[in-house]
Amino acid sequence: MRLRLHEFRPRLGRHEHRVVQPRTALRHTSLSAPDPIGLLLGDHDGLSRLAALFSFAACSRHTVVHVPLRDGIPADEGWGEPVDLVLAHHTSGLRPSKWPELRRKLRQGTPLTARTDEARTARDAGSWREQEEHADFREELRHATYARTFFLFGSRGVFAEAATNLAYAAGWGPRQKRVHTGQSALMAALPSLVQPPGGGHPVEVLICFKPYPPYAHFRRPGR
Incomplete structure (x- = not known):
């Protein structure tokens, strides 16, 4: 998939970060941070582009x-x-507490086009x-919520797995029953989130497909 991005090179002290953003907004996609369950809700375009962004991050x-x-x-739900x-x-050195300062420096980005490799x-x-x-597996997604931002820190494999989950939701979500009436369909979840100590309900971020209104425009594939 071809991604149209903006690239930024902000500095914090002596360290320069490379930050990219989608050039156009994912208008019909929303995310709530897990407490303990979060929800990632999107249409075909939003989930497809998120899959590509996770693939790019990987x-x-x-x-x-x-x-x-x-x-x-x-979203209406x-x-x-x-x-x-x-x-x-994990190796980026980014700290959530420094993000607000870094985010303020994201101005006048440079256009960037990137292609993702779905086979890889x-x-x-x-x-x-x-x-x-x-048994000794430790390649998980660390996460944090700070300054109205949900941070995921991972490595190539776990970001790639998240990308495949999102691609599945984008591709098969439109085929689910009742989505044409505006109902969302639970399709997957973000993989392997690090769990807090002490037990309790596991932390999850559910991935749901939902077409955008008005729903009369939407037709399930094959209909």
């Missing part, structure tokens, strides 16, 4: 992917306060799933 160790989602069209999304590798993403996700079965 292969871009030194890039922070910022997806502004709070300014989209509010769900819960929690809307948040933006940031994807970064599928291979990386498959390798991650094989490793997940091992």
